[in-house]
Amino acid sequence: MNNLLCIETSGDICSVCISQNGHSVAEQTTNTPKSHAAQLCRLISQSLALAQLTIRDLDGVVYSAGPGSYSGLRIGLSAAKGICYGRRIPLIAVNTLQALAHHVYFFDKKDTFSANNLETNNVVYVATIDARKEIYFATYDAELNPIDPPQPTQLTSHTFEHLSAQHKIFFGSALATKQHLLPTHNATYLPPERCYHSATHLAQIGYNLYCQRQFEDLAYAEPQYLKIATYNQIHNF
Numbered sequence: 001m002n003n004l005l006c007i008e009t010s011g012d013i014c015s016v017c018i019s020q021n022g023h024s025v026a027e028q029t030t031n032t033p034k035s036h037a038a039q040l041c042r043l044i045s046q047s048l049a050l051a052q053l054t055i056r057d058l059d060g061v062v063y064s065a066g067p068g069s070y071s072g073l074r075i076g077l078s079a080a081k082g083i084c085y086g087r088r089i090p091l092i093a094v095n096t097l098q099a100l101a102h103h104v105y106f107f108d109k110k111d112t113f114s115a116n117n118l119e120t121n122n123v124v125y126v127a128t129i130d131a132r133k134e135i136y137f138a139t140y141d142a143e144l145n146p147i148d149p150p151q152p153t154q155l156t157s158h159t160f161e162h163l164s165a166q167h168k169i170f171f172g173s174a175l176a177t178k179q180h181l182l183p184t185h186n187a188t189y190l191p192p193e194r195c196y197h198s199a200t201h202l203a204q205i206g207y208n209l210y211c212q213r214q215f216e217d218l219a220y221a222e223p224q225y226l227k228i229a230t231y232n233q234i235h236n237f
Contacts, residue, residue, distance in 0.1 A: 009076030010068025022207030026050035062206030066224035073223035128174035
């Protein structure tokens with residue numbers, strides 16, 4: 001039995017869970033914005049207690065690597081690194097947009113498809129995170145294979161032109177402020193209550209990476225900030 005601590009601090013929600021072989025067995029969450037630094041250690045202790053484990057029983061730590069709130073990402077990664085360094089256990093990074101898409105694909109897929117009469121082989125999942133003037137997004141095909149990698153962008157009428165022939169399922173926090181800028185043709189928008197950040201969304205992906213031994217370097221691991229200026233410079237945009 002592999003016990004992994006999962007930490008999600010990329011947005012307003014601060015969430016922690018204990019997973020065993022990819023399944024969440026204990027979770028603690030707070031929705032109070034800007035309280036991650038004060039609440040995270042308490043949530044970790046409570047989650048361990050609910051799972052009847054101690055920190056010595058952990059086999060690794062999974063963290064939501066971003067993109068998202070810069071402060072939140074740093075807080076989550078700092079806690080994860082401290083535990084991994086002290087216990088000499090591996091650190092595992094999961095992209096936040098990938099975790100959202102994984103949740104929608106495995107836990108919301110049936111309801112979404114039946115409600116909108118969608119064909120399973122002609123959809124694209126579009127995970128989004130609001131970033132004030134911009135958004136972060138990533139797209140995945142019907143089998144959850146990446147199409148567009150996680151990236152920042154300023155929305156225009158051309159942003160999703162390359163997906164015009166496919167039915168797009170949009171979800172994530174960008175819908176709250178920028179849905180009016182997104183395409184309406186061949187598109188479905190999932191309400192926020194059906195797609196939210198949670199440490200439980202990291203559990204299965206984190207366990208898969210643990211089994212594949214895809215670990216982060218404790219000394220050099222950093223959040224995936226995806227700053228738009230830096231991203232454009234690297235990709236020559």
